[in-house]
Amino acid sequence: MEFKIKKIETFTNVHISAVKLTMDDGSTGWGQMSTYCADITCEIFHRQIVPHILGVSFSSFESVENLILRKEHKFPGSYLLRAFSGIDTALWDWLGKIKRVSVVELLGGQPGKLRAYGSSMKRDITPKNEAQRLCKLRDEFGFDAFKFRIGSECGNGKDEWEGRTEEIIQIVPKALGHGVEKLVDANSCYFHIDAIEIGKKLIDNDISHFEEPCPYWLPNETKKVTEALEIDVTGGEQDCDIRIWQDLIDRKVTDIMQPDVMYMGGLTRALRVAEMANKANIPCTPHAANLSLVTICTMHFLKSIPNSGKYLELSIEGSDYYPWQVDLFDGTPFEVKEGQCSIPSGPGWGVDFNKKWLEKSSYKLCEI
Numbered sequence: 001m002e003f004k005i006k007k008i009e010t011f012t013n014v015h016i017s018a019v020k021l022t023m024d025d026g027s028t029g030w031g032q033m034s035t036y037c038a039d040i041t042c043e044i045f046h047r048q049i050v051p052h053i054l055g056v057s058f059s060s061f062e063s064v065e066n067l068i069l070r071k072e073h074k075f076p077g078s079y080l081l082r083a084f085s086g087i088d089t090a091l092w093d094w095l096g097k098i099k100r101v102s103v104v105e106l107l108g109g110q111p112g113k114l115r116a117y118g119s120s121m122k123r124d125i126t127p128k129n130e131a132q133r134l135c136k137l138r139d140e141f142g143f144d145a146f147k148f149r150i151g152s153e154c155g156n157g158k159d160e161w162e163g164r165t166e167e168i169i170q171i172v173p174k175a176l177g178h179g180v181e182k183l184v185d186a187n188s189c190y191f192h193i194d195a196i197e198i199g200k201k202l203i204d205n206d207i208s209h210f211e212e213p214c215p216y217w218l219p220n221e222t223k224k225v226t227e228a229l230e231i232d233v234t235g236g237e238q239d240c241d242i243r244i245w246q247d248l249i250d251r252k253v254t255d256i257m258q259p260d261v262m263y264m265g266g267l268t269r270a271l272r273v274a275e276m277a278n279k280a281n282i283p284c285t286p287h288a289a290n291l292s293l294v295t296i297c298t299m300h301f302l303k304s305i306p307n308s309g310k311y312l313e314l315s316i317e318g319s320d321y322y323p324w325q326v327d328l329f330d331g332t333p334f335e336v337k338e339g340q341c342s343i344p345s346g347p348g349w350g351v352d353f354n355k356k357w358l359e360k361s362s363y364k365l366c367e368i
C-alpha cells in the first residue's frame, strides 16, 4: 500500500517544536525537532523541509533523508538536521502505529526496562550540595550511576570557580560509594595536558567515564587524552556530519560514541552512526540531555542496537532548570524504579504529547 504525506502540523514554542504528520489515508505520526531555538528551527522546517515532502509517497527513511538533504545540499548544517529530526521521528512513530508495534520492535528489539544514569546538568551547584542531591536520588530511585559536571563549559581550561573540580571529583564519588558508577562531563573545557592530569585524578577517585574533555572541534586534542588514559573518554554529542563521525570512529578519537538522536537529524541517522561504531567495536552511549522526546527516542534506539552502552542518559533536572519540559507528555514516561526506566510499549514512540501543552503552543499547518 502506498502512503502519501498529506498534512504536516507543528506545535512550537522557543524550546520545543512537536510535529504531527498525517498520511492520505488518515494515519498519523508524532515527532519532535531538536530542542532550543525551536522557533527558529520550525521556520526552517516549514521553509526547507515541508515543501519537499508534502505529497511524497513514503518508501523508506533513507529515501526521505536523501530527498531533503539533496534538495538542501547548500545547507549541510545543524539547523537543517535539527528540523529534519521532526519529520524523521514523526515517520518512525507513524510506521510503528500502522504496524501496531513500538519503534524498538520495528528495529528488532523489545521494549522493557533500561538502566539509566542520573545526569546532572548543573555547574552552579557546590560539590557538597551536588553530593547531597545525588545521594538522595540514589536512595529514592535506586540509581546506580550518575554523571556530574567538571570544569566550565567550553571554558579554555578555567574552572567554574577556583577549586570546584578538585573538590567535586573527591566529594561526590566518596558520598555515592562503591557500587555506583561515576561519570563526569567537562563540556569541551580542557586542552589535552590539563585533561590528562585531571583524568588521572578521576581514575584515583573511582570515576569511569570522562566526557568531552577537550573542545569537540579539536579531535586531535581529545585523541591524545583517549590514548593517554585507561578511563573511558567519550564524546560526539555535538557532531551531526557523517564525515566527521567516520573520522572520529576510524581514528578512535574516543572510546565511546555519543550521538544525539535529535542533533543528528533523527533516528535514521543516529542508527547509521551506531552501525559505523559497531563495525569498529565501539559502544554507543547516546546523548539525551532533557526529558523531551529525545530521551524517549533514545530509549528505543539504545535497546535496539548491538553496541549499546551501559545505560541511558536521564536528566535529573526538574522544573527549576527545565521549566519547559514539565507536562510535555501524558502520564509519567520517565519514571525510574530501581535505577531503571521502562521503554513505552505502545505503538510508535508510545507517548502522547499533552493536549494542554499543545494548545498553548504556536500552531502551523501545511496541507495538500
Ligand SMILES: [Mg+2]
Pocket: 185, 187, 211, 212, 237, 287
Ligand atoms: Mg555531554
